Amino acid sequence: MATLAPKIKFREPQIEMAHGAGGKASRRLVEGLFAPLLFAGAQGPLGDAAHIQINGTRIAMTTDSFVVSPLRFPGGSIGELAINGTVNDLAVSGARAEAIVVTFVLEAGLSTDILEAEVRAMGQAAEAAGVRIAGGDTKVVEHGKADLMYITTTGVGRLLPGVAISPESVQPGDKILLSGPIGDHGITILLARGELDIEAELRSDTRSVFPLVQSIAQAAGGGIRWMRDPTRGGVATSLNELARDCGRGIVLSEEKIPVRDAVRGACELLGLDPLHIANEGQFLAVVAADQAGAALEALRRAPGGTEAVIIGEVRDEPAASVLVTTLYGGSRLVDMLVGDPLPRIC
Amino acid sequence: MKYVDEFRAPELISKAGEEIRRLADPKRHYRIMEVCGGHTHAIYRFGLKDLLPENVELIHGPGCPVCVLPMGRIDDGLSLTAEPEFIFAAFGDMMRVPGTHGSPLEYKARGMDVRIVYSPADALKLARLNPQKHVVFFAIGFETTAPSTALTIIRAKAEGLRNFSVFCNHVTIIPAIRAILDSPDMRLDGFVGPGHVSTVIGCRPYEWIAKDQGKPVVVSGFEPLDILQSIVMLLRQLRDGQAIVENQYKRVVPWEGNPAALRAMAEVFELRPYFEWRGLGFISQSALKIRAAYAEWDSEQRFTVPGVRVTDPKAAQCGEVLKGVLKPSQCKLFGRECTPEQPVGALMVSSEGSCAAHYNYSQHRPVTIAAAASL
Numbered sequence: 001m002a003t004l005a006p007k008i009k010f011r012e013p014q015i016e017m018a019h020g021a022g023g024k025a026s027r028r029l030v031e032g033l034f035a036p037l038l039f040a041g042a043q044g045p046l047g048d049a050a051h052i053q054i055n056g057t058r059i060a061m062t063t064d065s066f067v068v069s070p071l072r073f074p075g076g077s078i079g080e081l082a083i084n085g086t087v088n089d090l091a092v093s094g095a096r097a098e099a100i101v102v103t104f105v106l107e108a109g110l111s112t113d114i115l116e117a118e119v120r121a122m123g124q125a126a127e128a129a130g131v132r133i134a135g136g137d138t139k140v141v142e143h144g145k146a147d148l149m150y151i152t153t154t155g156v157g158r159l160l161p162g163v164a165i166s167p168e169s170v171q172p173g174d175k176i177l178l179s180g181p182i183g184d185h186g187i188t189i190l191l192a193r194g195e196l197d198i199e200a201e202l203r204s205d206t207r208s209v210f211p212l213v214q215s216i217a218q219a220a221g222g223g224i225r226w227m228r229d230p231t232r233g234g235v236a237t238s239l240n241e242l243a244r245d246c247g248r249g250i251v252l253s254e255e256k257i258p259v260r261d262a263v264r265g266a267c268e269l270l271g272l273d274p275l276h277i278a279n280e281g282q283f284l285a286v287v288a289a290d291q292a293g294a295a296l297e298a299l300r301r302a303p304g305g306t307e308a309v310i311i312g313e314v315r316d317e318p319a320a321s322v323l324v325t326t327l328y329g330g331s332r333l334v335d336m337l338v339g340d341p342l343p344r345i346c
Numbered sequence: 347m348k349y350v351d352e353f354r355a356p357e358l359i360s361k362a363g364e365e366i367r368r369l370a371d372p373k374r375h376y377r378i379m380e381v382c383g384g385h386t387h388a389i390y391r392f393g394l395k396d397l398l399p400e401n402v403e404l405i406h407g408p409g410c411p412v413c414v415l416p417m418g419r420i421d422d423g424l425s426l427t428a429e430p431e432f433i434f435a436a437f438g439d440m441m442r443v444p445g446t447h448g449s450p451l452e453y454k455a456r457g458m459d460v461r462i463v464y465s466p467a468d469a470l471k472l473a474r475l476n477p478q479k480h481v482v483f484f485a486i487g488f489e490t491t492a493p494s495t496a497l498t499i500i501r502a503k504a505e506g507l508r509n510f511s512v513f514c515n516h517v518t519i520i521p522a523i524r525a526i527l528d529s530p531d532m533r534l535d536g537f538v539g540p541g542h543v544s545t546v547i548g549c550r551p552y553e554w555i556a557k558d559q560g561k562p563v564v565v566s567g568f569e570p571l572d573i574l575q576s577i578v579m580l581l582r583q584l585r586d587g588q589a590i591v592e593n594q595y596k597r598v599v600p601w602e603g604n605p606a607a608l609r610a611m612a613e614v615f616e617l618r619p620y621f622e623w624r625g626l627g628f629i630s631q632s633a634l635k636i637r638a639a640y641a642e643w644d645s646e647q648r649f650t651v652p653g654v655r656v657t658d659p660k661a662a663q664c665g666e667v668l669k670g671v672l673k674p675s676q677c678k679l680f681g682r683e684c685t686p687e688q689p690v691g692a693l694m695v696s697s698e699g700s701c702a703a704h705y706n707y708s709q710h711r712p713v714t715i716a717a718a719a720s721l
Contacts, residue, residue: 014452014455014456015455016451016452016455017451017455018451018687024687025687195464195468196464261347264347264350265347268347268350271697325393326392326393327354327356327359327392328356328359328360328363328392328393328394328396328397328570329360329393329396329397330392330393330394330395330396330397331393331396332390332391332392332393332707332708333706333707333708334706334707335686335705335706338686338687
């Protein structure tokens with residue numbers, strides 16, 4: 001039987017920075033070029049981690065590359081991000097990270113001190129997250145061909161029992177939980193570049209969110225419909241992806257969304273929307289209405305979860321869109337991130 | 347956050363909304379133009395339209411510097427990047443504006459040296475750091491940004507920095523308002539006047555609008571309460587049959603403007619005899635050029651630029667939208683061929699452009715959603 005030729009919808013002549021920014025352009029690239037050529041047989045929408053069955057055992061698997069500039073910033077560094085990022089992608093797909101392999105792409109001329117500091121940061125982050133680093137690979141490219149260092153981490157994880165998440169399971173009335181204040185990471189990186197003469201007391205929120213995920217899984221396992229860590233593109237992009245994948249409307253209440261003053265101030269000055277700013281230590285969960293209270297309580301009791309809140313709910317309308325109700329009873333749509341306001345943040 | 351939260355306080359906002367509903371005569375239809383793109387953005391972002399009665403209509407004005415720049419100017423500026431010794435520096439909101447052969451960002455992806463800067467002083471810093479290169483600062487904006495460009499040019503001259511020049515696209519707001527009032531298909535009742543421009547030029551330059559044209563003007567701040575209060579002030583004038591210039595944004599705008607900024611502008615710039623505006627066509631004495639005394643720092647006087655004139659894509663109705671004759675969603679391309687990601691016209695690019703604001707915040711206006719207070 002003849003197989004159909006894969007349908008490639010990506011028609012843009014060249015790759016722009018926006019294709020890596022996690023917003024609309026990234027989605028077009030993945031859905032229009034990678035998906036039809038590489039995983040045409042895959043079922044359903046693309047999540048943060050793939051679920052694979054080996055000899056009857058289901059595992060979660062994910063990979064992520066880190067190209068952040070500068071390498072070190074208040075609250076973290078590329079090495080720490082590289083571990084936490086992969087641990088978090090597994091966590092929000094309902095899995096505990098078990099093992100990670102690492103690839104380093106290093107630029108000739110990179111000082112050993114810088115490399116050592118990042119390797120140490122990775123070791124500490126892995127220990128804190130309880131994940132084993134099982135192996136790795138190193139490549140070196142000519143000076144000037146990479147920005148000091150890039151790191152890729154690939155992780156496998158064991159699925160938590162009783163947690164089955166998918167956008168299709170999301171129902172009107174479900175609540176949207178957020179683990180804490182948004183925008184800390186993106187704004188920290190922006191300020192750490194030193195291109196703006198703005199200073200603020202702010203640290204990246206990079207951390208493993210697994211303990212928080214585990215706490216709501218225990219409190220409301222079967223009631224968790226969907227989870228995502230809102231990294232590049234921020235909360236707005238993650239929730240728009242959900243809205244499109246499930247076809248329903250997401251309605252957020254602006255006053256409920258926690259944003260630190262320093263982040264708000266920087267966003268006001270620069271004309272950015274905190275909902276589009278990247279996070280590295282927060283996650284979103286959609287939980288069935290009758291279990292949302294228990295889930296929130298469990299999150300708030302868990303270490304690092306005291307600032308968790310319910311920021312909105314799922315409704316039938318506006319279909320496939322995200323709407324924010326403003327403080328005054330007005331409303332506005334929130335779209336995915338378009339373009340790339342803050343390049344290379346992770 | 348101080349100076350922000352006070353102007354977003356829900357109880358004050360709802361009071362202002364009530365006052366607007368009380369003042370608006372149900373037998374009348376009010377058409378009020380907010381001149382500034384910054385106001386347009388705030389109106390959408392905070393959902394202020396939902397607070398106005400149906401007969402108070404806001405018309406988006408031409409005060410978005412990126413939007414009014416014709417494509418030919420972008421092509422001219424980018425033509426300089428063909429030589430490898432040039433660095434093209436511009437504000438972030440210029441970066442995705444399409445030229446004939448792509449936007450500055452697309453030029454950057456092809457390997458041209460294109461940089462985002464946050465102020466002209468940053469562009470000057472680039473020139474100091476790269477003495478073997480020539481930095482062209484692509485200057486845009488109304489009187490809000492023109493003084494900082496002027497001061498940067500004065501600084502470059504004082505330092506004798508020769509590897510820096512400005513491709514000047516600065517425009518002035520008054521001729522644009524005049525062009526809109528002269529447009530026969532436009533019927534307006536009053537203006538929410540520009541806020542940041544007025545910090546520089548003050549309130550006097552608007553007096554002819556009130557005196558000669560009989561339209562009230564209220565210079566307004568950018569927070570939700572500022573805008574609503576300005577609408578209240580306009581409706582009061584209209585109720586009383588008055589037409590004067592009022593200053594709602596007193597905490598920032600002095601009536602006489604900023605004399606030091608005006609002096610810097612006068613030192614460096616003179617009026618161009620005419621300048622082309624996207625959608626509004628050629629308007630005489632509506633833009634600034636760099637004086638001969640600073641010719642060394644004027645990219646146009648120092649280098650050869652093609653001086654191209656490019657007409658906008660036929661189907662795009664940017665001009666009508668800029669003038670407020672059409673609403674963004676009435677343009678044939680809106681939301682189909684023209685989106686923020688693949689913009690055909692500049693109004694879809696800048697966050698201050700009315701098309702981008704309309705697309706991002708209310709492209710498919712949902713049925714009124716009950717406030718999420720129950721969450």
